[in-house]
Amino acid sequence: MTTDERRGADQRGVFVALEGGDGAGKTTQARLLQTWLGELGRTVLLTREPGGSALGVEIRRLLLHGEHVSPRAEALLFAADRAHHVASVVRPALERGEVVVTDRYLDSSVAYQGAGRDLAGEDVRGLSLWAVDGLLPDLTVLLDVPPGTGRSRRGDEHDRLESEPDAFHERVRGGFLALAAAEPERYLVVDATQEPQLIHRQVRERLTEVLR
Template sequence: MSDAGTPGAFITLEGGDGSGKTTQAALLQGWLEREGRTVVRTREPGGTPLGVEIRRLVQHTEGHIAPRAEALLYAADRAHHVATLVRPALERGEVVLQDRYLDSSVAYQGAGRELDPQQVRDLSLWAVDGLLPHLTILLDLDPAAGRARMAERADAPYDRLEETGLDFAERVRAAYLDLAAAERDRFAIVDASADPDAVHASVVSHVRAMLDARR
């Protein structure tokens, strides 16, 4: 369950490659700060110095990484990230706005890498001592459209995960939608094919409702 007892709010952004998570995180951070909120914006992996190293190993190392090893690396990053950054911020009453969390592991390492999704989820929940977000925004986009967006980013660094095929991306999207259907109270699905301002407006409506409910 989400950590309902903390004074802060934990918001995560999920979605496939090219769905606009970085753009929407920046827009949402601006809105939250204009509303008077203190925002800690972070990501997984890479939200801590340890996470930066794990991100480099997992995403930018050429060659094969065993799927179970990949899942364990992400879980190690997540455990450290939550203990040293996320929980302290929530206890201070701040809003943690995070690009990817444990749902990414279930979708990518579970469905995408064809590991047992429940085992991947259980591993992550153990790593974070059960912490779930108060709200997860799923930016849903057709994988082909996402790949086209990524192809336009000429300055993007090498990412081993981008070498996977469209079938992998389709499995990831289906897994995300299944997760959202199973946890309707936590997830909000947003059509990421719209223009960024329209997507932002939809994201804000869901965030506002969550924050109002927590007052």
């Protein structure tokens, strides 16, 4: 057994999901967490949905850069990516005692396909929970921004979901906030219009409690 494997065996895996609308700053916060957790001696795995596995890369291309996908097919494809991602990437890392930080998880499906596409949120959630065999994050960080702010941050490059009108993204934002209000013990909601380092400090304070 290597030194890293021995260290991981003495630590429990911790699962963190970063959620929020497009342009909320999830990638920036994931990298800040990776640096901070590394300084604490933790092994960190940064991943994302869709696209956190080889299969996921192909599903991501279809979902975000392909032609029209019907809402139900969209929900099923996200769930398929999630099932494989958890089985092949997330669970093995947690079992090694690593901290897994994912850019999006199942709450994105409930917000985007449930609220955004006007599918039944409970059906979308149930599908994803079945796909991941009930695995939920230890902490879900919701980076909350108005759709206009997210759009301005993205510039001129928009994928298929990002190209949806502001009304769609307002429904998505409302879906995220409703999920956070229903499970406040699992969520940290942060005003993501703040400076990245200020956001990071708030995330770090909450995650410190989870790591104990």
